[in-house]
Amino acid sequence: MLILELYIFVLAAFVGYMVITRVPPLLHTPLMSATNAISGISLVGSLVAAGSQRGSVATILGFIAVVAATANIVGGFLITDRMLRMFRRDPKPADAGANAATEPPAAR
Amino acid sequence: MSARDLATQLSYLAASVLFIIGLRSLTRPEAARRGMQQAAVGMLLAVCGTLINHAIVDYRWIAAGLVLGALIGYPLGMWVPTTALPQRIAMSLSFGALAATLVGVSEYHHVFHGGEGLIEPGRMAALGFEVLLGSITVTGALVAFGKLQEVIPSRPMTYRGQNFVNLVLFVAAVALFVLVVVDPTQSGAFYGMIGIAALLGLLMVLPIGGADMPVVVALLNSYCGLAASATGFALGNSILIICGALDGASGFLLSMLMSKAMNRSFSNVLFGAFGNAPAATSAAEGTALVARSISAEDAAIQLAYAQRVIIVPGYGMAVAQAQHAVRELAELIEKRGGEVKYAIHPVAGRMPGHMNVLLAEANVPYDRLYDMDEINGEFPQTDVALVIGANDVVNPAARSDPTSPIYGMPILDVDRAKAVIVLKRGMAVGFAGIENALFFAPATSMLFGDAKTSITRLVSEVKSA
Numbered sequence: 001m002l003i004l005e006l007y008i009f010v011l012a013a014f015v016g017y018m019v020i021t022r023v024p025p026l027l028h029t030p031l032m033s034a035t036n037a038i039s040g041i042s043l044v045g046s047l048v049a050a051g052s053q054r055g056s057v058a059t060i061l062g063f064i065a066v067v068a069a070t071a072n073i074v075g076g077f078l079i080t081d082r083m084l085r086m087f088r089r090d091p092k093p094a095d096a097g098a099n100a101a102t103e104p105p106a107a108r
Numbered sequence: 109m110s111a112r113d114l115a116t117q118l119s120y121l122a123a124s125v126l127f128i129i130g131l132r133s134l135t136r137p138e139a140a141r142r143g144m145q146q147a148a149v150g151m152l153l154a155v156c157g158t159l160i161n162h163a164i165v166d167y168r169w170i171a172a173g174l175v176l177g178a179l180i181g182y183p184l185g186m187w188v189p190t191t192a193l194p195q196r197i198a199m200s201l202s203f204g205a206l207a208a209t210l211v212g213v214s215e216y217h218h219v220f221h222g223g224e225g226l227i228e229p230g231r232m233a234a235l236g237f238e239v240l241l242g243s244i245t246v247t248g249a250l251v252a253f254g255k256l257q258e259v260i261p262s263r264p265m266t267y268r269g270q271n272f273v274n275l276v277l278f279v280a281a282v283a284l285f286v287l288v289v290v291d292p293t294q295s296g297a298f299y300g301m302i303g304i305a306a307l308l309g310l311l312m313v314l315p316i317g318g319a320d321m322p323v324v325v326a327l328l329n330s331y332c333g334l335a336a337s338a339t340g341f342a343l344g345n346s347i348l349i350i351c352g353a354l355d356g357a358s359g360f361l362l363s364m365l366m367s368k369a370m371n372r373s374f375s376n377v378l379f380g381a382f383g384n385a386p387a388a389t390s391a392a393e394g395t396a397l398v399a400r401s402i403s404a405e406d407a408a409i410q411l412a413y414a415q416r417v418i419i420v421p422g423y424g425m426a427v428a429q430a431q432h433a434v435r436e437l438a439e440l441i442e443k444r445g446g447e448v449k450y451a452i453h454p455v456a457g458r459m460p461g462h463m464n465v466l467l468a469e470a471n472v473p474y475d476r477l478y479d480m481d482e483i484n485g486e487f488p489q490t491d492v493a494l495v496i497g498a499n500d501v502v503n504p505a506a507r508s509d510p511t512s513p514i515y516g517m518p519i520l521d522v523d524r525a526k527a528v529i530v531l532k533r534g535m536a537v538g539f540a541g542i543e544n545a546l547f548f549a550p551a552t553s554m555l556f557g558d559a560k561t562s563i564t565r566l567v568s569e570v571k572s573a
Contacts, residue, residue: 002230005341005349012350015128016357022135025454025479028362028461031134032197032329034144035358038127039204039336041151041351044120044158045211045343050173051164055222058214063169065210068203070177071184076200077148078185079193083465084141086190090473 030083037076043069112160119157120347126150127351131358137474154347190469191429194321194458195256201328202249208335209242209302215342216298232292234341236285236301241335243302248309249328255318256458262318270315277308319423319500321458323366330359362460369454369480371506371517399535402553404562407529408569414491414527417441417448418483420520421463422456424497424532428559431470434496437563438472440570446491450476451483451520453501484521493525495546497532497559503544512542528552531562 023031046069050062109117126146133143164170188196212235219227227235254260284301288294316324337352339345367373411417419438425431438448450472456463464477487493495502502522505512522528523546530552546552555562 001344002341005344005346008346009337009341009349009353012124012353013357016131016354017361019128019132019135020354020358020361023131024135024137025365025452025461026464026474026477027134027137027140029193029197029459029465030140030144030461031131031358032325032362032460033193033200034130034134034147035329035333035355036197036200036204038130038147038151038351039333039355040207041123041154041347042204042207042211042336042339044154045339045345045348046173046207047155047158047170048161048163048343049211049214049218051166051170053166054214054218057221058218059166059169061210061214061217063173065207065214066170066173067177067180068210069207070174071181072200072203072207073151074178074181075184076181077144077151078182079188079196080144081141082186083190083193083468084137084144086465086468086471087137087140087474088468088471089138090475 026087027084030080033076033080033083037073037080040069040073040076043073110162112162116157116161119153120345123150123154123157124347124350126153127354131354190465191426192257193465194325194462195253197459198249198253198256198325198328201325201332202246202253204332205242205245205249205328205335208332208339209239209246211339212238212242212342213302216295220293220295227292229289231342233285233289234338236289236298238335238338238342239298239302240281240285240305241331241338243305244309244312245328245331245335246309247306248313248324248331251310251313252321252324252328255313255316256321260314262321264315264317264320266315270311274308274311277304277311281305281308318458319455320370322455322460322462323363323370323372325459326359326362326366328359330356330363333357333359366455366460369518371514399547399554400552402529402555404555404565405569407553407555408566408573410492410527410529411437411441411446411494411566412444412570412573414441414446416486416490416492417446418451418487418490418493418522418525419448420451420453420493420495420498420502420522421467422453422496422498422501423458423462424499424559426457426462426466426497428497428561430496430560430563431466431472433560433563433567435467435470435472437567437570438476440567444570448476449478449483449486451480451493451522452477453480453498453520456498456501480518480520487521487524490525491527493522493528495522495528495530495532496563499532499544500542502546503542504549505542505545509545514542522546523549523551526551530554531559532556533558 046062046065049058050066127150130143130147133139255262281301281304284297288297333352333355337349340348441448452463502520504523506514506517506519528551
């Protein structure tokens, strides 16, 4: 069983490496927040720990883990989407003036 | 395998595929949003697939945890300003590692309290790895968060013998790991290992300075992924293994890229704090050099009549939150017929891709943002290079001075531009603590002051020019 899991790990790491090598530096921050959201998958382990009535210790630890993992998933996917929404191509030269007019207020 | 188990496994398989599609979509900005939305659907599938698991009999704590987590996650996703992104990412690394660690502890506890009372060495080793990497990441990422948020001083904090102390702690953690794998009933060793690993994470990140944070954050990302993978090994859960491997590969790759962009090895970042590099040699000759200061009016005239301008942003732009003003200035120059490009150094800022996100937020089209390798050849044909709060990444000593601590680091060849205007608060040295010959070059003029104030003045001067 362990050897099968090792296969899965090595092949997944390999696929990850191949895919992620091609992510341009432009999107490195969204990449980090995306992998962060995806690693929130530890939620599936936390759910079992929190819900299988293995005593109060397991339940409490599982509960905290569920909170942390869910926060990562929800926050991670939302912030990735928010960032990716900001990346846009050069508009037509005619739009340039309009963009200047609708400039968002500078953050404090 | 029951029908329910089969459904769970199929949901995991679908989720894995959707996650890989999501990451794959990040290779193209225009496809990325949709791809990540598909990945989010994958996550939902995996969670639903888990909730039908036989082992889960009590849903009260689960429901409470999901609701509370979502309530914490929503503001973390929607309200955190882009300028706070580096610390936001550090914090979520800590959260992720915490979840993995707690699952590991809960699993270990269960084995000897109500469980079968024995655990095979392979599984115990996986559990050990999980909590070891997990707790290093929890505290390490918390310290990184503190430094980025400047709750903790971001300068390198070093003391004599720190590497020795870290080594001793590491050896102790490994020894306890071996002990608990050989004899899993040694719960003292198990919890002791967690404590030592947590302390190690704290002490490892504390000495690392702010400008090295891109490497640290990427490395912690990789640890966090490996901890999740180890969870998968411990629980025999393939989707955890897959996601952890993807996360680990991403973090590993990013930290390699970041280290390369600083011409430093992992070990050099982790064990050799940068800030105390000897600055004495350059300080001695520095007294004879005088930087040429320029007024905003004169700088604006140079920019207004330039044909080709390259803007080089650094951490100073992020600190001053000058990105909106910068975009306004660039549009003005373009309206007057000039061409503006942005040159982004891989380690500019505090996390991988930091400058790109800030400029994207300020509505700069991403096809104007160029990587170091793409744009370095263009500096000799550039009329004005405008350096905004960047220092070490444009220091020509990295090319020419073998005695410099940053010698060999790939830099933006700003000094080859026809004219250089450097926006800077004052003549303070950069993070590496070394003088920058660029500031004293004949083609360089310095515009002192807060980046945002300076750019705003440039904007109004270019308008009237």
